[in-house]
Amino acid sequence: MALYNFKKIMVVPTAKDFIDLTLSKTQRKTPTVVHKHYQIHRIRHFYMRKVKFTQQNYHDRLSQILTDFPKLDDVHPFYADLMNVLYDKDHYKLALGQINIAKNLIDNVAKDYVRLMKYGDSLYRCKQLKRAALGRMCTIMKRQKQSLEYLEQVRQHLSRLPTIDPNTRTLLLCGYPNVGKSSFINKVTRADVEVQPYAFTTKSLFVGHMDYKYLRWQVVDTPGILDHPLEERNTIEMQAITALAHLRSAVLYVMDVSEQCGHNLEQQLKLFENIRPLFANKPLTIVANKCDVKKITELSEENQKIFSDLVADGIPVIETSTLTEEGVMQVKTEACDRLLAHRVDTKMKGKKVHDVLNRLHLAMPAKRDEKDRPPFIPEGALTRRKAMEVDAPKRKLERDLEVELGDDYVLDLQKYWDLMNKDEKSDKIPEVWEGHNIADYIDPEIMKHLVELEKEEELKVQAGEYDSDEESEDDEMKEIRQLAKQIKEKKKLKFMQSIEKDVHGPRMPRTAKKSHYVAQARRSRSTTRKRKREPSAPPLSRTRSQSASRPPRDASGVRDAKMLKKVKMMMKNSQKDMNRMGKKGEADRHVFDLKPKHLLAGKRKSGSTDRR
């Protein structure tokens, strides 16, 4: 189906452009450097390549043109006829034929010169051969100038043709110029065809689409047809005739009752009779347009007779006015229904139907008893349907209220609540009390439960569960407790004092194994004693007593216990911060993490920079 390819036809360049294009391409895409001193086969190969490349290019482009353009024999006869009308079938075929001949000629030229080049014995010879070859090819193309121009114009026009599907449901509008065909299509579809008071405003076919009964319909608007024999018709009218002839559609013959188009009713009738043969096998409807100006009943007797004759023939005549839009919908429905019926009939008479019909079977349930079971439609649905038909006045919406009150409007959905008491609707409902949700306590029977709870509580109080044992303590017990407290404190004190004494000095814990170093230390003391000292060397016990006479370091310079206490406290206070930071001592200023990642990296979302 060549429907869409009309837009995809490649651009046809002019002859001059074509030549320039191909030659520059050859220049760019093939090697450019060759010298006299190269080996002859290399020179030959170089020039042969150029010739072949040029030939290839021409061949490709021309073949593409030939394949892109639709073959009049392959497309739907409607399009074939249309193209004949617009572009002249002979001229078209001739142009394409010329292109084909040119292609073959170029191929031959290339073949010949490549063969000749095999016998070229110098760079100069090969070069001349190449020049000749390319020259001949380009001359052939120059001669195709006319054909290429014509084909370009055809292509441009083709791509702008409206896409009419010849097989789908179509309504075709025809009649004299200026009767109101374009206004009709404007009303019925979303098409926007020019409507002007002069004749032949519409110069080509226009398509509009509309929906009816959930199906897509094409509406084709044609240029007006005048009443003269077929041979004398011009291109514009021929398009309309082509459409009439080939499209299987419903025909709407539009007549101007008021004779404003410049032709009276007899002429219109005559035209109708003339093209009647084209309406064979097509459901026909007559549209009596411009009835706002003049109705059929206002016409003279003879003219009215014309219409009644037509009706008697079996052709429906519908009065319309595209200005006031009366009758337009009626025409549409009438024509569509008739076309659908016609299409169904044709399908039934065809051969494909039986395949489908054999497979279709409508199952009806068998009656099991005489009881009548009609379909059930709830009352609400019925009332709503009635309201839709009668178009009952709508209830007042919030939006209307909003528009009315303007700035004072306050949205209050609580007024639609369905409560037991109407006046409670605007209450402010408490939600939370002291950390508890009130909604969790809501229970219709809460008072009952509360009464039971109170009863329980009373029982418990009576049973003495809430009595405290503190009063049952007598004085003796209190005294014992106090004494016990004092004893505990005294014990603690004694313990702490004994620790402070530090009688033995630093000790290895009991669980530490007798290690190598301990043995060494012990040994070293005995081994270093190399020579016996004079008796004046003080024994160990002497050093002990000496240290005993000197006050310990942390108690030197301290006057009394109070000062000692204060001194100790000061020392501990100054050490607190260091201990907390895990420092070895005052001199430990080492910063383990100079640039902590969590402070310096990443986006700053929430939190301060000391913890982010």
Added chain:
Amino acid sequence: MRIEKCYFCSGPVYPGHGMMFVRNDCKVFRFCKSKCHKNFKKKRNPRKTRWTKAFRKSAGKELTVDNSLEFEKRRSIPVKYQRELWNKTVEAMKRVEEIKQKRQAQFIVNRLKKGRELEKSEAISEVKKNIHLIRAPHAAKAKKMEEKMVQKLQEDVEMGED
């Protein structure tokens, strides 16, 4: 507006506080603070984390079954608003809260009673054993003997009179 319960510590989550995590199986977890959230992410079991209410209740440290606790629960049947019902509920709520707190406190007191007994007996044994640390033995005994003798003499005198 509702005050939700934290999934981890069972504390109240006020509006505008805490975090909510929705899992792929559409279960919603609310947390009152980042402590609970972080513990959850570490996959810790609230029933085993000692500071949470879930642990306390499952370990029997707090009152679990009681009628006063049945008042506050989420009911699936909605009740239409009635002013008097709401008023009554607010008052009842206050009374129920009182009773609940009383009972919870009593539960804990009962639980700690044993400890108090132990404390008592410990104090007595402590005094018996280590009284010598604060009082010299026989410190007040002389005075006491004197008083006793005086008392005995008095009784004898009375007896002699009768």
